Amino acid sequence: MTLLDVRGLTIHYDLPQGTVRAVEDATFTVDRGEVVAIIGESGSGKTTLAMAIAGLLRPPGRVVRGHIYFDGLDLSRLDDDKWREIRGRDITVVFQDPNTYLNPLMSVGRQVAEVFEAHGMGSIRSREVAERAIEILRRVRIQDPDKRYWSYPHELSGGMKQRVLIAMAIALKPKLLIADEPTSALDATIQAQILDLLEELRREMGMSLLLITHDLGVAARIAHRIIVMYAGQMVEVGRADEIMSDPLHPYTRALVRSVKLDRKRLLGVPSGAPPSLISPPPGCRFHPRCPYATEQCTTWRHTLYVRDNRRVACVLYA
Amino acid sequence: MANHIINLFVSRAAKYIFCVVFLAAMVFRFLAWRGLQMAITIIGVILVLFLLVRVLPGDPARLLAGPEASQEDVEELRRLLGLDRPLHEQFAAYFLSVLSGDLGTSYRTGEPVIAEIMRRLPYTLALAVAAQSLAIAVAVPLGIVAALRPRSMAGYAASIFGVLGSSLPVFWTALLLIWAFSVELKVLPSGGAGTPAHMVLPTAVLALFLMGNLVRITRASLLEVLGANHVVTAHSKGLPWNKVLTRHVIRNALVPIVTLVGVQFGTLLGGAVITETVFGWPGIGRLVVESIFVRDYAVLQGTILIIALFFMLINFLVDIVQMFIDPRTRNV
Numbered sequence: 001m002t003l004l005d006v007r008g009l010t011i012h013y014d015l016p017q018g019t020v021r022a023v024e025d026a027t028f029t030v031d032r033g034e035v036v037a038i039i040g041e042s043g044s045g046k047t048t049l050a051m052a053i054a055g056l057l058r059p060p061g062r063v064v065r066g067h068i069y070f071d072g073l074d075l076s077r078l079d080d081d082k083w084r085e086i087r088g089r090d091i092t093v094v095f096q097d098p099n100t101y102l103n104p105l106m107s108v109g110r111q112v113a114e115v116f117e118a119h120g121m122g123s124i125r126s127r128e129v130a131e132r133a134i135e136i137l138r139r140v141r142i143q144d145p146d147k148r149y150w151s152y153p154h155e156l157s158g159g160m161k162q163r164v165l166i167a168m169a170i171a172l173k174p175k176l177l178i179a180d181e182p183t184s185a186l187d188a189t190i191q192a193q194i195l196d197l198l199e200e201l202r203r204e205m206g207m208s209l210l211l212i213t214h215d216l217g218v219a220a221r222i223a224h225r226i227i228v229m230y231a232g233q234m235v236e237v238g239r240a241d242e243i244m245s246d247p248l249h250p251y252t253r254a255l256v257r258s259v260k261l262d263r264k265r266l267l268g269v270p271s272g273a274p275p276s277l278i279s280p281p282p283g284c285r286f287h288p289r290c291p292y293a294t295e296q297c298t299t300w301r302h303t304l305y306v307r308d309n310r311r312v313a314c315v316l317y318a
Numbered sequence: 319m320a321n322h323i324i325n326l327f328v329s330r331a332a333k334y335i336f337c338v339v340f341l342a343a344m345v346f347r348f349l350a351w352r353g354l355q356m357a358i359t360i361i362g363v364i365l366v367l368f369l370l371v372r373v374l375p376g377d378p379a380r381l382l383a384g385p386e387a388s389q390e391d392v393e394e395l396r397r398l399l400g401l402d403r404p405l406h407e408q409f410a411a412y413f414l415s416v417l418s419g420d421l422g423t424s425y426r427t428g429e430p431v432i433a434e435i436m437r438r439l440p441y442t443l444a445l446a447v448a449a450q451s452l453a454i455a456v457a458v459p460l461g462i463v464a465a466l467r468p469r470s471m472a473g474y475a476a477s478i479f480g481v482l483g484s485s486l487p488v489f490w491t492a493l494l495l496i497w498a499f500s501v502e503l504k505v506l507p508s509g510g511a512g513t514p515a516h517m518v519l520p521t522a523v524l525a526l527f528l529m530g531n532l533v534r535i536t537r538a539s540l541l542e543v544l545g546a547n548h549v550v551t552a553h554s555k556g557l558p559w560n561k562v563l564t565r566h567v568i569r570n571a572l573v574p575i576v577t578l579v580g581v582q583f584g585t586l587l588g589g590a591v592i593t594e595t596v597f598g599w600p601g602i603g604r605l606v607v608e609s610i611f612v613r614d615y616a617v618l619q620g621t622i623l624i625i626a627l628f629f630m631l632i633n634f635l636v637d638i639v640q641m642f643i644d645p646r647t648r649n650v
Contacts, residue, residue: 056554088556095554100547103566105644111551114565118557152645168555 003175003208004030004053009066011048011057018278022048022061024232025302030176030208035199037211037219037240039255040229043274049229050178050212054093055083071175089119092169094198096181098161102153108164109133109149115171133171140167140197159190166197173205180212195221216259220244228252231274231285233302238310248312250290284315292316352637356630363626364416367619368409378613382425399425412619421620426612431620434605439624441511442601445594446586448517449524454579457529461536462568465544476533483530492523492596509598520597524590528582535578539571546570572643580636587632588625 007027013020023045030036040046051057053068055075068075070091078086095101103111113124113133122129130149137145140163153161162182169177179198183191199222202209213219219226219240226243228236228251236249247256275281281288287297296315304311305318379396380387387395396402400411415422421431457479464476499519500508507516543549544567552566589603602621609617640647 054554056550058550084556084558086556087554093551093554095547095551097547101551103548103552103570104646105570106565107645114552114557114561115555118555118561154646165551168551 001032002029003032003034003071004210005067005069006049006053007067007069009049009052009068010064011045011052011061012064013048014060014062015278020277021232021280022277023052026066026229026234027304028227028234028237030210032175032208033202033206034225035202035209035211035223036225036227037213037223038227038229039213039216039219041214041274043231043277044229045232045277046212046214046229047180050093050180050210053176053210054091054178055087056093085119088115088168088174089172090174091176091178092172092174094162094165094169094177094179094182097185098158098165099153099185101165102161104153107150107152108156108161109137109145109151112136112164112167112171115168119172133167136167136171137164139170140164140201142167158186159194162186162190162194163197166194166201170201170205170207174207176208176210177202178210178212181214182211183218184214191218198222216244216255220259228255231280232277233285233313234304234311235286235313236310237304237312242309248307248310248317249286249314250292250316251286284313352634356634359630360623360627363623364413364619365409367622367626368412371615371618372405374610374613376613378425378615381613416623421623422616424609424617425614426609426617431616434617435602435621435624438600438602438605441599442587442589442594442603444517445520445524445590445599445601446583448521449528449590450579450583450586452521452525453528453532453582456525457532458536458575460529461533462540464533465537465540476537479526479529480534480537481530483526483528483533485530486526488523488527488590488592489596491526492519492593495519495523496596509596511598511600516597516599520590520593520599523593523597524586528586531578532575532582536571536575539574540567543567543571569643573640576636576639576643580632584629584632587628 006029009023009026010021011023013022026045026049028036038046038049048057048061051061052063053070053075055078057063063076066076070086073086075083075086102108109130110124110133113129116122116129116132117124121132124130134145134149137148142148142160142163148156148160153164156164162185166182169179177198182198183194186194195218198209198211201207209222211219211223216226223240226236226238226240227234228243228249230251236243236247236252238248243252244256247253275285275288281298283296283298283300284290284293284302287293290297294315300315302313303318304313307317377392379392379399379401383392383395393402400408403411412422419432421435423430424434427434460472460476460479463470463472467473496508496519499506506518507513508519510516548570549562549566552562557565587602589601589606590599591603591607593599594601594603595607602625606618606621606625608614609621637647
């Protein structure tokens with residue numbers, strides 16, 4: 001059953017230097033209980049997409065076209081008050097850097113308790129709300145949660161802080177949890193713990209998880225389906241196991257190969273950065289780096305071709 | 319069973335007592351450490367002041383005796399004031415008397431220095447409190463609104479205050495206000511002290527000066543916090559905007575504002591020399607200037623010592639306030 005249905009979503013940033021086409025024509029769904037990973041390099045538009053779905057897109061970013069249907073509701077037509085009800089209750093976010101996404105001047109327990117307060121379950125000063133917050137802290141495996149309730153962010157390790165952010169995000173059993181690079185700021189051992197925790201909580205609560213990451217390894221670990229983005233466009237969508245065993249798009253192929261060989265750099269692709277999104281290259285945006293590029297690619301119009309269970313945006317599969 | 323409950327109670331009580339003792343020990347350690355720091359600073363201040371005052375050109379005995387006095391009279395006066403003794407002896411005598419709470423007597427009036435300071439202090443305090451309160455009451459809200467709505471009237475007003483407040487010299491705004499309100503409109507006195515009306519112009523002049531920096535710091539600090547990541551988190555919880563603003567923005571933005579207010583108020587307690595002089599306000603600042611003119615060493619040293627003490631006290635209070643706002647400053 002579909003929980004989230006994104007259709008033709010296009011997001012621009014109007015800057016003095018020009019219009020940044022951060023996300024173009026994003027179309028995908030997330031089912032209830034499903035884990036979908038959006039993967040791409042920094043600047044591929046994946047975070048912008050996530051923020052738009054969470055209703056946290058800030059100017060100069062704006063949705064130009066498209067719709068986000070969530071649980072039967074058209075989010076793109078929601079007013080601020082309705083959005084406020086949904087944020088933190090039905091859609092929540094775990095952000096990438098636990099060091100800066102927590103308020104340094106407020107105890108972590110209270111920051112969790114605020115979620116209950118925001119959704120009309122009593123003041124953060126009330127005993128019941130504090131107890132619920134402590135319960136949630138215990139749920140994300142924080143030791144001595146009643147003591148930690150009064151700790152400040154600077155007194156906790158990075159992994160603990162990330163657990164606090166996760167606690168806020170699961171406090172009200174959301175339908176959709178968006179995790180934006182939830183492990184990028186942590187070291188490898190903690191990364192695995194946090195991923196396992198997210199996966200475990202998802203299974204217990206039956207929520208859907210939209211995982212935003214640049215790390216295909218992280219995506220392959222817990223995702224059911226993977227969406228690969230390049231320069232603001234979706235280039236391949238498919239089941240995680242299929243994408244990992246048989247990547248179709250040349251960009252995905254390079255990604256998969258570099259993960260399998262445990263390399264940081266993309267393999268088989270000329271090095272370089274993703275293109276400027278103010279004036280992207282004509283045709284396929286990947287063609288300047290693509291080993292298979294032909295004349296055709298400079299005039300090709302972005303289309304997702306259906307191939308078995310897969311959608312792929314490359315003229316090779318036209 | 320009963321035993322078990324008693325045991326539980328005892329262990330609870332023990333925990334509680336342990337916590338209180340621990341907290342008291344922390345506070346005591348903090349106060350002792352700060353007290354030691356302040357004591358060392360004060361000794362330094364006394365020493366530097368003593369030397370600095372004596373480096374000033376001019377002979378207090380000659381100034382006091384007047385140009386017509388004979389050389390013998392001047393020497394006699396010098397001996398009476400103790401100024402003929404070697405420097406280190408003078409310092410030792412001064413230091414000991416300061417420690418016993420005696421700041422000496424004025425060379426000019428023969429009165430105890432402390433009495434003179436006490437007479438002037440209420441005027442300086444009144445002016446400082448009034449000007450600082452007015453500046454905070456206007457500048458902080460203005461800076462907040464300016465940060466939230468840069469293209470509003472408040473935004474433009476904040477820019478104007480920010481530039482004018484700190485760039486117009488105090489003596490000039492003082493003269494301008496005297497011209498407008500005393501000379502032309504004839505509604506306020508141009509100088510002196512005594513009635514509340516006398517306070518209006520000096521307060522306005524000082525407050526305007528303080529507002530310049532205060533508006534700019536408030537706006538800049540707020541803008542910085544508004545862009546901080548933890549504010550996005552607060553929004554993502556579905557927290558109403560007013561709570562995001564008070565809990566996650568304004569409170570965090572307060573840290574640099576409190577620091578600036580501390581510095582400003584400390585400076586004001588040292589007397590607003592120019593403002594007090596222009597308006598003939600009998601405060602500490604004027605006392606310093608007057609005692610410099612007649613080389614009244616005792617008064618000068620005593621007054622500046624008191625000013626330094628006030629400054630330290632304000633800094634201490636600012637640190638305490640910061641500890642309440644920012645838990646990261648609590649581990650000393």
